[in-house]
Amino acid sequence: MxxxxxxxxxxxxxxxxxxxxxxxxxxxxxxxxxxxxGIRLGDESTGDAALAQAVRAAAWPSAGHLGLSVALIENGTIRTAGLGTTRISGGRPVDDRTHFEFGSVTKTMTAMILADMAARNEVSPQTTVSEIFPDQTFRDPAVAETSLEELASHRSGIPGIPPSINDPANVLGSVLGGNPYAGQTVRDVVDDAAGSTAARKGEIVYSNLGFAFLGQALATRAGISYPDLLQRRILDPLGMRDTVVITDPAKVPADYARGYITSGHETKTWSSEGYAPTGAGGWSTSADLARFLSATIDGTAPGADATRPRWRMPDGSQIGYAWRTTDGITWHDGSTAGFSSFVGFDPELKRGAVVLANTSAPVEYIGLQLLGRNGPTRSExxxxxxxxxxxxxxxxxxxxxxxxxxxxxxxxxxxxxxxxxxxxxxxxxxxxxxxxxxxxxxxxxxxxxxxxxxxxxxxxxxxxxxxxxxxxxxxxxxxxxxxxxxxxxxxxxxxxxxxxxxxxxxxx
Incomplete structure (x- = not known):
């Protein structure tokens, strides 16, 4: 064949x-x-109808928002509203008691703890980190002589992110919705800060590592953990019962909002014992943050002096302890893998705004519009x-x-x-x-x-x-x-x- x-x-x-x-x-x-x-803001609304309508008009349809929780403070009166849902599928309507990660807004509280401790003569703003960590070896003498005030105003020269968590895989993982601070302990933060150099000391350069170092230094001086320090100095005095620091992601309650990157993928929560003072693991509600902001506006919040502008930034803004002042608005924003936040107020008009969102899309433009200012435009x-x-x-x-x-x-x-x-x-x-x-x-x-x-x-x-x-x-x-x-x-x-x-x- x-x-x-x-x-x-x-x-x-x-x-x-x-x-x-x-x-x-x-x-x-x-x-x-x-x-x-594709993420879109849902039709659901709760709370103050007029405020919800104003927020919906301000929010860009293409911004990538899923749920928004907002609060507006005017003449001492707090109004709140919720829009959208807590998750893409099977979520409930957002309201003023919905928990969101609020990210770097935590830095304002850390800074106010410094101002409060300074007012009580427990530390001086000029206290150096080597005084608080006398047994720590510092690679750069300039870092050892860094003051708490320099850390609080981002003038320490300490890098924003240490090499230990700045490798390409970790950076890409965070872009895709991961937790870059997972497993970082207090010891890691202190060692990374002590092992860094302060080449740009005196310049205002945003530093997560520097603020984590500040928070852990204050906690060390107080002799307690940072979450306990935050609870005693800020949360308890202001009656902020909804605000918590969760260092173990497995302990995040199921009814909390879920976070998403704007391509629609659910993210992992940010949590870290070491980076808690910067916002890793912080959860709050618009009602609680409105209580915090209202007390800050009227000066009754512990450490409210932290908001006072002290140094001029290259863009013309001013900075105090964490708080920035731009075009007459004192503010701070926050961003984690799947959440965005904004708190800001007009000191002249005593008007404040809180905006929380469960996607990575920024929200400061909404907060600025509520405060009568123009942020980035939709076309931009x-x-x-x-x-x-x-x-x-x-x-x-x-x-x-x-x-x-x-x-x-x-x-x-x-x-x-x-x-x-x-x-x-x-x-x-x-x-x-x-x-x-x-x-x-x-x-x-x-x-x-x-x-x-x-x-x-x-x-x-x-x-x-x-x-x-x-x-x-x-x-x-x-x-x-x-x-x-x-x-x-x-x-x-x-x-x-x-x-x-x-x-x-x-x-x-």
Whole structure:
């Protein structure tokens, strides 16, 4: 019997058409449940109807907000409202008792603890860290001589983030919604600060490490933990029963709001014993923060003098202890992986605003509008989002093009038929690009079903590639060696991209 290696004819055009349509239809059904979800502010409203309407008018539809909890203080009266929900699926309407991570707004409380302790002569603003940690070895004498006041005003020169948590995987993981401060203890903070240099001492450079060091120094001087210090000095005197510091993410109650990055993926909560003074692990409500802000405005809050402007910043703003003053508004914002916050007040009009959100989209523009000021405009926000949106669309187009390349027939004279190497490289590239678009795509302004359509078209191409595989040459002439080289290079490139995304996702 004689055998032959002759290729069998590839499926005809009609058969390929039926297969493409079938594969696309099946892919549409399978991809729809897992498509990225563009975040939009829901129609739910609670609390003061007029305030809720004002916030809804101020909030940009494309900003990526899911839930907002706000408070407005006018003439000593506090009004609150909630908009949207606590989570994408199965959440409840937001109200003034909904718990949100409030991030770096915690720094204002840490700074006010310093001002309060100074007013009680328990420390001096000029007390140095070497006086509080006399047994600590400091790499740089300038760090050892750093005062508490320099830490509170970001003038210490200590870097914002220490190298121990600033590696690329950790940074990417935090972009994808992870907790960069996980596992950081008080000892880690002290050692990282003591091991740093103060090359830019005297300049105002925002430093999370510096503020964590400040909070732990104050707690050490008081002889208690930072959460206990915050409770005794700020929360208890002001009756802030909703505000807590949770250093173990497993202990976050189920009814707290869930946080999301604006591409729609749920984030991990930020928690850290060491970085609690900067806002890692801090949860509060708009009602509680309104109580805090109201007492700060009228000067009855412990350490309210921290708000007083003391130093001028390069942009013309002024800074006190943590609190900044810009265009007549004294304020601070906060941001964790999946939450944003703003507290601010007009000292002249005694008017204040609190805004809490459970996505990474910034909210200070809402707070500024409530206070009668102009923040970034909607057009500026959209312009800033366009590069990522364009990149997302390019990823989808490149993935969808798999169908056109793999199904290409002999009638296309200008474009050659694919070979096995082309099918393999196009398929892997499409998988990576769809994953990248799913993970970090700009879905707060793009239509989510675009991802489903691109995935479906890719699936059609992949099915056709599988069916045509036995009938295609491995490497098409006239330069098969060059085809191998370019294909291997392409596979390595897209594998590297896949590893980067996967590493960041795992590092969450």
């Amino acid at each position: 004689r055998t032959t290696n002759a290729r069998q004819p590839a499926p005809n055009r009609r058969t390929r058409g039926i297969l493409i349509v079938s594969a696309v239809a099946v892919a549409l059904l399978l991809a729809t449940p897992v498509m990225p979800r 926000s959209l312009t800033a989002q366009l590069p990522m949106a364009a990149l997302t669309v390019l990823c989808l187009l490149a993935a969808a093009r798999t169908l056109e390349v793999v199904a290409r027939g002999r009638a296309r004279r200008l474009l050659p038929e694919p070979d096995r190497l082309k099918v393999a490289s196009m398929t892997w590239r499409a998988v990576v690009l769809l994953s990248v678009a799913w993970t970090v795509g700009s879905w707060k302004i793009l239509w989510s079903p675009l991802w489903v359509l691109a995935a479906a078209l890719f699936a059609g191409g992949a099915i056709i590639g599988v069916l045509r595989w036995p009938h295609l040459p491995t490497a098409r002439a006239p330069r098969p060696r060059l085809r191998w080289i370019t294909t291997v290079a392409s596979l390595l490139l897209w594998t590297a991209a896949a590893v980067v995304v996967a590493t960041g996702w795992i590092a969450r």
